[in-house]
Amino acid sequence: MPVRGSEERRTASPLLLAAEVTAQLSGVPAPAGATSAELAAVLALLTEPPGVRRSRIDAVVVGHSRDAASVAAARAFAGAWRAAGRQVWASVDWPEEAASWLRFADRLTAPEPDAWVIAAAPPGWAQMSRRLRHSTGWDPARTVGFAALGDSRLATLAGPGTLDGMRGATADGGTWSIDRGWVRTLPGPPA
Numbered sequence: 001m002p003v004r005g006s007e008e009r010r011t012a013s014p015l016l017l018a019a020e021v022t023a024q025l026s027g028v029p030a031p032a033g034a035t036s037a038e039l040a041a042v043l044a045l046l047t048e049p050p051g052v053r054r055s056r057i058d059a060v061v062v063g064h065s066r067d068a069a070s071v072a073a074a075r076a077f078a079g080a081w082r083a084a085g086r087q088v089w090a091s092v093d094w095p096e097e098a099a100s101w102l103r104f105a106d107r108l109t110a111p112e113p114d115a116w117v118i119a120a121a122p123p124g125w126a127q128m129s130r131r132l133r134h135s136t137g138w139d140p141a142r143t144v145g146f147a148a149l150g151d152s153r154l155a156t157l158a159g160p161g162t163l164d165g166m167r168g169a170t171a172d173g174g175t176w177s178i179d180r181g182w183v184r185t186l187p188g189p190p191a
Contacts (some may be wrong), residue, residue, distance in 0.1 A: 001088030015127065024157040028122050030191070031148035033067075034073035037173030037188055038093070038147055043080060045122045045167055045175060046115055047143045057114040059087040063128070065120040066093050073146050081117075091112050096124040101131035109136040113144035118145040118168075122154045133162045150176035 046057045051177075060081060064074035070091070078088045089111040094104040108116065113152065114137070118125065125145075132138035145168035155163045155178050167177045173188030 015130075019146075020157075022123075024054045024126075024153060028151050029148065031067060031069040031073070031119065031121055031146065032171065033069050034076055034119070034146055034172075035171050038171050039073070039076055039080060041169030041173045041175055041188065042117065042144055042146060043084070043111050045169065046081075046117070047084070057086075059089050059111075059113045060115050060117050061089050061108055061111055061113045063116060063118045063120065064091070064093050065124040066095055067121050068106050070119040070121060070146075070148075074117075075116055077119065081126060094120075094124055094128055096121055097127075101127050102135055104128060105131040105136050105138070108132065112137070114142070116143040118143060118149060120145070120149060122148060122151065122157075125147050125149055126154055126157045129158045129162050139165070144168055145170045150183050150185065152181065155181045155183060171179045 004139060046060070054135050062074050064070040064079050074091060078091060081088055090107065092104060092108045094101070109132065120128070129140070133140070140163050143166045147168065147170050149166075150170060160181060163178045164180060165178065167175060169175055170185060170188060174186050176183050176185045
């Protein structure tokens with residue numbers, strides 16, 4: 001993706017048409033309540049021992065859409081993260097449809113956390129992630145999501161490179177990651 005001047009990055013709109021979102025995400029399930037295995041996997045993705053390319057993650061910003069399942073998942077995560085002695089710098093929500101996503105994107109990225117945790121419905125996250133990638137310093141490789149976001153149709157709709165590097169958890173405690181628009185899923189621990 002070419003680097004643009006900051007003014008150009010902030011004014012050009014990556015907004016998707018509502019009909020395009022509906023058509024592309026037809027059949028993608030809405031968020032379900034986060035399972036305990038899913039929450040544990042999200043926490044593990046953030047707390048696994050630092051590798052060569054990762055440092056310890058302490059401060060996060062939590063983003064979520066306004067549906068009940070996403071709100072509950074975000075709250076459960078924030079409670080567990082704080083209980084582990086870590087910091088939640090902000091919690092940012094957004095509607096499924098907005099005239100402009102820039103205000104929400106700026107609120108999500110302004111604190112510059114170690115990582116972002118996202119619990120959202122796919123339509124809103126498609127719009128939000130496009131705005132984040134287009135207009136802010138957000139890095140999908142520093143972002144962990146819940147199960148509803150681990151779908152290749154969402155990665156395709158968001159656009160080339162928008163979600164590459166993002167990881168997340170499946171409802172059964174497995175994990176997913178996005179690479180070149182494809183979602184790769186690994187199974188959870190044996191029951």
